[in-house]
Amino acid sequence: MPPRVFITYHHKQDQAYKDELISIGENNGVFVDGSVDTGDISDRLTDEQIRNTIRDEYLRKSIVTIVLAGLQTKYRKHVDWEIHASMYDSVQNKRSGILVINLPGTPNGKFVMTPHGEEERKQIHSNIRSSLVIDNPKEIRRKYEHMPDRILDNLVKPNVYISVVPWKLATSPNELRTLVELAYRDRKKCKYDTSQRLRRRNRTHS
DSSP: OOOEEEEEOOHHHHHHHHHHHHHHHHHTTSOEEOOOOOTTSOTTSOHHHHHHHIIIIISTTOSEEEEEEOSSGGGOHHHHHHHHHHTOOOSSOOOOEEEEEEOTTOTTTTOBBOTTOHHHHHHHOTTSOGGGBOOOHHHHHHHTTTSOHHHHHHHTSTTOOOEEEEHHHHTSHHHHHHHHHHHHHTGGGOOOOOOSOOOOSOOOOO
16 A cells, blocks of 8 residues: 655645645555644644644654645744654654655755665656755755745754655656655654744745
């Protein structure tokens, strides 16, 4: 049976991209969508209560979290909560692998990160120019300013394995399957940084 994934995204802005990704994933046996709306969780709960609720009730059957990174994604509190819970080992459920897909219209969305090593580069990015691969922490923060802060905090860490790919590449079933498999394979090696406090309110940025 295909693996179960959780997709976190800006519901109002990017629903069409989520729907298309699910269609590609499920119609080609790449994954099963296990996403559940966490929007009814109260922000009056403590960080630990929010994290445990999402990890154990909403993410418990998923093994990889896919972040659809659009222009407004970083300002949504539930995206931050879902990413945080994905990085956390609870008593009942272990951390997930994470894959980031840059949506069309994001600045520098064509740049990629290949933390899974030579296998990823050969299978996914064999034809990409080396100038499009980011591996310098300063360049990561400069190029990916649209990215959720919690993702940025982890992209600059040496022992975190989060691939970043453009939307066009992720719409290929074979490449998408490999990316999900690599995220799952290396999830236990990830030493995620979860020190940042949870976002408590949404913000709109123009």
